[in-house]
Amino acid sequence: MLKTLKLITSNEGKLREMQHYLGPELQKIGVQLDKLPLELVEIQGTSDEIIKDKLIRASEVGDFPVVCEDTSLCFYSWNGLPGPYIKHFKEAVGIEGLVNMLQQFSDKSARAECRIGIKVPGKEPIIFTGTCEGSIVSPRGQNLFGWDPIFQPRGFDQTFAEMPMDTKNTISHRGNAMKLVLDYFQANPNWIS
Amino acid sequence: MLKTLKLITSNEGKLREMQHYLGPELQKIGVQLDKLPLELVEIQGTSDEIIKDKLIRASEVGDFPVVCEDTSLCFYSWNGLPGPYIKHFKEAVGIEGLVNMLQQFSDKSARAECRIGIKVPGKEPIIFTGTCEGSIVSPRGQNLFGWDPIFQPRGFDQTFAEMPMDTKNTISHRGNAMKLVLDYFQANPNWIS
Secondary structure, rough: OOOOEEEEOOHHHHHHHHHHHHHHHHHOOEEEEEEOOOOOOEEEOOOOHHHHHHHHHHHHOOOOEEEEEEEEEEHHOOOOOOOOOOHHHHHHHHHHHHHHHHOOOOOEEEEEEEEEEOOOOOOOEEEEEEEEEEOOOOOOOOOOOOOHHHHHOOOOOOOOOOOOHHHHHHHHHHHHHHHHHHHHHOOOOOOOO | OOOEEEEEEHHHHHHHHHHHHHHHHHHHHHHHEEOOOOOOEEEEOOHHHHHHOOOOOOOOOOOEEEEEEEEEEEEEEHHOOOOHHHHHHHHHHHHHHHHHHHHHOOOEEEEEEEEEEEEOOOOOOOOEEEEEEEEOOOOOOOOOOOOOOHHEOOOOOOOOOOHHHHHHHHOOHHHHHHHHHHHHHHHHHOOOO
């Protein structure tokens, strides 16, 4: 029987994406992904503190392994902010507003971060951090997901929103975080049993 | 015997300030302020959600009335942000950085907000919000408290940091919040008994 790992999210798309990339490999080692639709308040703090806190509270819900995902966008000129608060900023001012906010700073470089945290009952949480270096540019591209149109990864002349999805997933912060999770599962196949 | 209202803070200065302004009036109605040095994590959310959450968790510590204070700085061009996240932003980029962040936006107006929330055992929390309208300017003034040097209240040609403390307290968001608390106590002298 497959062991179940529950993704804490109320977002069906997030489950589908993670199932698409991790699902087949996880099945090989006897693990299936499912969703636990739990709305957890996030604390203020560093990205690591935020996801650790979510994992610990999520794991209090039941006696099963849980997985959480969290994304940050860190401007170097802003010493790492908006970081975990990027969703509030994007909601408040839109992606054009984010570009404007950086206009006065000569350094437009930014780091996208994706954290996937897993907590197995009775064990400490483990956090996998995938990053992607890049810079903030005026919006370009058709895919209007999140802040993809204003993030141009280093070494590319397209924004995330202009790239084919497969290219993006190969280099993106989320793709890199998922690779780390897979590597860990493959090295530790009995981890969640 | 005086009833005690516990201010949740690890900041001795905050207690002194509140005692200075509220203490004498509260004593007249049989209430004294004391400190409960409790470090409470803050959640992400609106300023009202954040202080309400803090009050509820603080009130779980003991069977006594508690008071929390929280300050926000809301840029109109940013649709209210950084708001409750202002402390993280000031820490990350300093007050000059905050001025730079607004440089590209023509509207430099801002609203300073101070919330004082009180929770009496068995009763719903009450939140008093004092505000002060103004605008963000290049740093001026000697008093380097918080973001005082870059906040110029509407109708004045001095920043908070250039004003005599008494003038500032008459018009400031914190002064206005404390006035609301006093008015409420005076109208409801048996509120916390």
